[in-house]
Amino acid sequence: WLLQLEQAELVALDTETDSLDPLNARLVGMSFSAGPGHAAYLPLAHRYAGAPEQISIEVALALLRSWLESPIAAKLGQNAKYDQHVLANHGIALAGVVHDTLLESYVLESHARHDMDSLAERHLAEQTITYDEVTGKGAQRIPFDQVDIVRATEYAAEDADITLRLHRALHPRIRDDEKLAYIYGRIEIPVREVLFRMEREGVLIDSP
Numbered sequence: 001w002l003l004q005l006e007q008a009e010l011v012a013l014d015t016e017t018d019s020l021d022p023l024n025a026r027l028v029g030m031s032f033s034a035g036p037g038h039a040a041y042l043p044l045a046h047r048y049a050g051a052p053e054q055i056s057i058e059v060a061l062a063l064l065r066s067w068l069e070s071p072i073a074a075k076l077g078q079n080a081k082y083d084q085h086v087l088a089n090h091g092i093a094l095a096g097v098v099h100d101t102l103l104e105s106y107v108l109e110s111h112a113r114h115d116m117d118s119l120a121e122r123h124l125a126e127q128t129i130t131y132d133e134v135t136g137k138g139a140q141r142i143p144f145d146q147v148d149i150v151r152a153t154e155y156a157a158e159d160a161d162i163t164l165r166l167h168r169a170l171h172p173r174i175r176d177d178e179k180l181a182y183i184y185g186r187i188e189i190p191v192r193e194v195l196f197r198m199e200r201e202g203v204l205i206d207s208p
Contacts, residue, residue: 001032001040005067008034010099012076012164015083016144016156018045022085022199027057028145029152030064033160036168040160041153048146061090071095078102078116078163081196088200101163103188104170107180120162123169128162129155 005011012033017025028046033039044057067073068087076099077083084094105114112122120126134155135141144152174180 001042002063002067004034005032005064006073010034010074010076010164010167012039012160012167013080013083014077014156014159014163015086016041016152017086018143018145022082023089025082025086025089027086027090029156030060031156031160033157033164036165037161039157039164041149041156043149043152046145046147046149046152048148052149054149057090061092065092068092069095074098076100076163076167078119078159078166081192081199084196085200097192098189099167099171100189100192101166101170103184103192104167104174107174107184107188108170116159116162116166119166124162124165126162129158131155 014031015025015027016029016031018028019025027044029041029043031039031041042060043054044060046054061068069092073096075094075096077097078100079102080094080097080100084097087094101116101119102114105112105119112118117128117130120128132141134147134151135144147155174184
């Protein structure tokens with residue numbers, strides 16, 4: 001997979017974490033897709049009774065660091081800013097994010113829902129495995145690090161695969177429209193990095 005990541009033209013990347021708060025979330029696993037219908041999940045910190053041995057986060061990130069931090073290794077995410085925060089929590093400066101399906105959806109249909117489940121149903125006619133189906137709801141919800149690795153793999157690998165397939169469905173419509181291509185490529189994608197820095201560092205407000 002390291003060779004695939006290094007050789008791929010574009011890779012969909014997704015993180016699974018122990019929290020939905022991007023500034024505090026820690027990695028539980030990562031998923032990758034380098035081609036439609038082909039994805040992998042890398043479990044790192046599943047901690048339930050009987051969980052199999054996993055590659056440590058430190059070892060995995062040491063192996064992945066050069067690719068993750070490479071500005072020329074093109075990456076794609078669904079709300080990649082969240083994944084960028086999560087990796088920053090582990091000392092990784094994610095670079096090379098050239099596309100984001102959440103932003104593609106926003107540029108094309110700002111009035112609609114932009115979550116992955118909605119996008120997959122709308123543009124791929126597919127019902128995805130939802131987070132609630134994997135972790136439960138309400139008082140019955142378990143943290144992702146308690147999810148069985150087999151089930152986590154189904155969910156997380158699907159996320160990466162769906163992200164890549166959504167990009168292939170959405171981006172040509174933006175690329176072929178000069179106005180939308182400008183908004184997406186010259187405004188939304190660059191501003192994504194600015195917003196990441198603002199969220200990471202905070203901003204000063206003169207309240208009066």
